Amino acid sequence: MTSNKLRLVIVLWRTKMTTKIDVFKHIKYDTNYFVSKRTLYPYIVQIGTGGNGTYILQQLAQMLASFNLPHSYIACDPDICEAKNLRNQLFIEADVGKKKADVLARRYSAHYKLNIASYSNQFVENMETLKNLFSNTDHTPVGYNDIVHLPILIGAVDNNYSRRIMHEYFKQADNLLYLDCGIEGVSLVDNASSEEELEKSRNSGYTGQVVAGLKLNGKTLLEPVASVFPDILDDQDEIAPSELSCSTVVASEPQRVITNRFAAMALCSFLNELFETHSITKHQVLFHAKKSYMRAKPIPSE
Template structure:
């Protein structure tokens, strides 16, 4: 049996108050592509369903392209618009909650990331001891440069829940999509069919300056290495950005679902019981690693 971290349990000095604190998450989700667009719908619906107070910001500089319609939650009429703006407006209206968006530029420095969490805490009702005010950073990006920025923030703040999603891309021929699939070799087909199905979600947690659960950059140190060789998203050419390996629809949806298992437990129970989840979309399984604290 693993441990459970209870974020809403009161300190002893507040024993005369109600037993549990109220959760007030300050959620910033960076990336609203294949995984992130699915997550935005699910998370917005959960906030409305559970009557969850909080702040939710979607951040992504990218514009919607026709190719995105294959595995992201956009339609033809939205092509050319900013992904984050479209989803924030859509789900604010659909679920009658306030969702903000940031699409001015890529999140490429920790200062920008901090600004996305800059809200007026004074608008909270009641005494601050009645609330667990928790910054929640959700990474749905496909590059390690941005993950390094996320890691910097994790190291600099006293309290944060950092959930990161990473998916395996499908391996396709170098001349994809110019050469149709009918012309692929047996080896190319085999490689494609066996790739792009897996992924993981890592949950990092820091409370009162102490790291309780290691973030993805610590669990997978290669993310933080070779800093000089990793390009900023803004430095990549249009060809580099558009030639990225494709991701599978079901893989993206399982990644978003894996993230939702953490968010659902947080919203409904105020607890965290897992530190990492791995999944395989083709085999149809999802397995979580329970928290183990000495």
């Protein structure tokens, strides 16, 4: 078999074995009304505006403006911008001393003319806070059957404490797209005894993944990150974010800028497909920033 024929066989096999989830077909409507065309209304709550979060917010804001979608977007993070953040996050010198979420929400709301709000009072460390963030309907169109309201939770955090809170929220939600991105930190080596240890450190901090959890009409269609990686739920000794600053975590396991950007690109690829086709065709995206490698794990057919 020639290489071209082999490639064709592989493409056809992948197409046959994968599934597309059409969001519009899974959400209930009022059948008393006929609507020829529906519009997606993403209600986005993003937890974390640090290394991954800054790039996610910028890319997603630009995408929302490009698709010209009605929307609500809340960026949540009480962390304060420090001078060292200027090297690897989307801040400028004038932002130092200000809360990251407030800065980014104002900047990209103004630049792209969007509805981006910020919640910077405290860390999201309980279900009640998360429920309240999704209950703000000031900008949500009401009374229009052609508007499909979809809550979207974005986890851009570096701790499993927050992931457990988001997992619990996913379990009780009727409709929710939950996107979580996680990356590998750089393995620091003090007083390396061999070139092998140094090489291991140099090659670390480049990998990561994004996992999509999807629940529509109370039915889980895609398992969330804590179900894919159950050790997240077993990690009961994790310290709450309010007790351990993001800067402290990053100092022990620093992140690479290129990996942060890959994480944002991988996460936004889910939303680009959703905004354009109202569907989702992948469950996970794995990437290696140093090797310029990104691979989607499609939704298997039932």
